Amino acid sequence: MALVLVVDDDVTVREVLTSYLRAHHHDVVEAGDGEEALRLMAARRADLVVLDLMLPGIDGLEVTRRMRVSGDVPIIMLTALGRETERVMGLELGADDxxxxxxxxxELALRVDSVLRRTAGGTVSAGVVRDGDLVVDGDQHAATLAGAPLALTVREFALLRFLLAHPGVAYTREDLLQHVWGWTIGDRSTVTVHVRRLREKIEKDPTRPERLVTVWGVGYRWEASP
Incomplete structure (x- = not known):
């Protein structure tokens, strides 16, 4: 049973989410603002956080930033559909979904299940995949570059592992949403942001990628090392 922290200042939203998540066999704790969320995380680390961006006091973006400093707990953001800037900023800070x-x-309960499965490695292929000095271990859910550990979020790890397992294949962003996120529909900018973040961690020059390359008019392709 996973522990899920639900952070929203709307009591009704928290009650509904808690009911659905418990029906999916998760343990749930609730917070009504950012300060309380950070206190609860310090007292007992959750396995996943459902986080509203529009919070009183410390907003969701700052909560995400502080949680990322102290660890890589999976974070699913709740955002108003029209607030694309905040959504992209949240993804840039390392939110997973x-x-x-x-x-x-x-739908949210299913997204929680999906992210937790990836955290546990349940939807990421087992075994070790190598490409030059890059090593991804699906069993240990760990990756290294030139022997140094890579700090990857759940989605970054899943994206890297998927592309590394299929070198030379061009995927559209819709393909990656389906294969990595498990979405049949969704915002393609989610993929764009995660690709940019991944390049910053694995490419010598993220502005001129040699591994995770753009296929113009299509999407992205992994170029295996010679």
Whole structure:
């Protein structure tokens, strides 16, 4: 049973989410603002955080930033559909997923299940995949570059592992949303942001990528080392 921290200043939203998540066999704790969320995380680390960006006091972006400093707990953001800037900023800070408000509680519960499976390695192929000095271990859920550990979020790890397992294949952003995120529909900018973040961690020059390359008019392709 995973522990999920639900952070939203709307009591009704928290109650509905808590009900659905418990029906999916998760343990749930609630916070009504950013300060309380950070206190709860310090007292007992959650396995996943569902985080509203529009919070009183410390907003969701700052909560995400502080949580990322202290660890790589998976974060699913709740965002107003029209607030694209905040959504992209959240993804840039390392959030793993987002759901737009108004949302379906059932959809959110399924997203939580999906992210937790990836955290546990359940949807990431087992075994070790290597490409030059880059090593990705699906069993240990760990990656290294030139012997140094890579700090990857759940989605970054899943994206890297998927592309590394399929070198030379060009994927559209819609393909990657389906294969890595498990979405049949979704915002393609999610993929764009994660690709940019991944390049910053694995490329010598992220502005001129040699491994995770852009296929113009299509999407992205992994170029295996010679």
């Amino acid at each position: 987002y759901v737009g408000k108004p949302f379906s509680p059932r």
